[in-house]
Amino acid sequence: MEYLIILAVLILSFLASGLKIDREYQRGIIYRLGRVRRLRGPGLYWIFPWIEQKVQVDLRLRTVNIEPQETVTADSVTIRVNAVLYYRMIDPVKAINSVESYRDAVYQIALTTLRNVIGQNLLDDVLQNRDRINFNVQQIVDEVTEPWGIVIERVEMKDVEIPLSMQRAMAKEAEAVREKRARRIKAEAELEASEKLTAASRMISESPAALELRRLQMLAEIGTENNTTTVLMLPSDFPILANRLAESLGQLSVPPVSTDHTAKE
Template identity: 35%
Template sequence: MLQTLNDASLAILGLLALYILYKFLRAIRLVPQQSAYVVERLGNYSKTLDAGFHALVPFFDRVAYVHDLREQAIPVEPQDCFTSDNVRVRVDGVIYISVSDPVNASYGVTDYRRAAIQLAQTTTRSVIGRMELDTTFQERALISQSVVDVLDEVDEAWGIRVHRYEIKNIDTPRTVQKAMERQMTAERDRRAVVARSEGEQQSTVNDAEGQKQELINQSEGEMQRRINEAEGRAQEIEEIANATAEAIESIADAVSKPGGEEAVKLRLAEQYLDTVARLGRQENKVLLPADLTRYDAVLSGLALDDFALQPSGAPTAQGDGAAPDAEDSTA
């Protein structure tokens, strides 16, 4: 019996020795990088262990909380939300946070992950409840920023830092999706009609502008043509007038010279005879003066009224009552 008791005592002492050894070994801690260990001594907060080697007091100190200081992506489970126009949508997302104060993360909240998820869900429901359905798809950034702003208010108390919140999906019932598809189709058709009408309107305006510009160009061209013709006629008249004036001056100079008057009379007589001959050719007859010896009458430029055509074709002079000296001649 005594031997049995000794054996039992040795076993208990051995177990106690192993337990003490285990406690001493557990008192030695190697903290990894980007980690923080919260140590309690006799149930009270003692210190926070950073990365590296640390030795604790066995049986007095213990690591109560272990925190990962890296940024964490925590999924937010899908939840049903109602918009301001009473449409049910299902929203889920991802929240990105990290532990900034291990002590507050340990004692400021029971579970900072779950608390952050719950706060993100309630804020999302509140923000979506103030929006219409169409606005929720357009204002995802506003919803995310609202969640981040609310979580920022508890950062210090909970010992966490919220980096961002992203909405993954906004799902609507099938009936609402069909209604939205019909609305989008109608909107696209309306835009197509508006674009086509605006194109036709612009085309009409362009055609009218083109016709207007064409008429303006034609009128300006016609105006310029008339101006050019008028300037040409004016220049022509001016040139003729200058030439006539020069000719008259030349004739006046010639007449004033000796023998000039006789030359002028001779020239007039030649023109007179040419005129008579031309008229005769037009009438198919030969016109002769009643008295060829009247040189003074010829030189004075007798009018054609001094001659009369007889039915037989012989011209007679209507003058001083002199008898015709020329014989009748037919062409």
């Protein structure tokens, strides 16, 4: 009886040792005598102890942080760039059997590709077209990792460090661009103002009533500025009237007095 109990315990222990549980994001690659037999999970399943072995993999989205690396752009500017790469395992059997360490392999290919892509672009493109560079890196790395059962979800450049001298040069260039824009706007405003003044002067010269209205407006503006200066506004035709008066006075000339004294007898 004791032998039966011991045998039952051994059998139960043998069976229990083959029970495996995988979470929803986990899978188990089952090897039988060194060969891949099947992919199991998630949930509860059983494998044959001692003959079959399980390698557990994680299917969740993973990240690879690329530390700041020095690289040279197409216009020979040395910069430091760091990035983050997101990837997911879609074929665990290929990922485990095609490459010794898929994590290190993804990191190295991402690092090399990032350097190569940046080296093909100018500094301005690296700073202004990050989305395009990220997409190019993602496509190139994904083509390499696809046979491994790895898909690249996204690549993001985080920081781009440029030399201090280049920062100063870029700041001066930006300041020059802003100054040029300000001068152009000022010149356009002055041109527009001069055109409007010319049109206004032409309109006023053609309409005496408008000229008088402008004079009254100026008088009102001077009065509202709390000025103690008294301004006498003369009519616009005052010079004409003055000229006419001068001409009239000139015509009323006094006859000359004779210097010859003739004795009257």
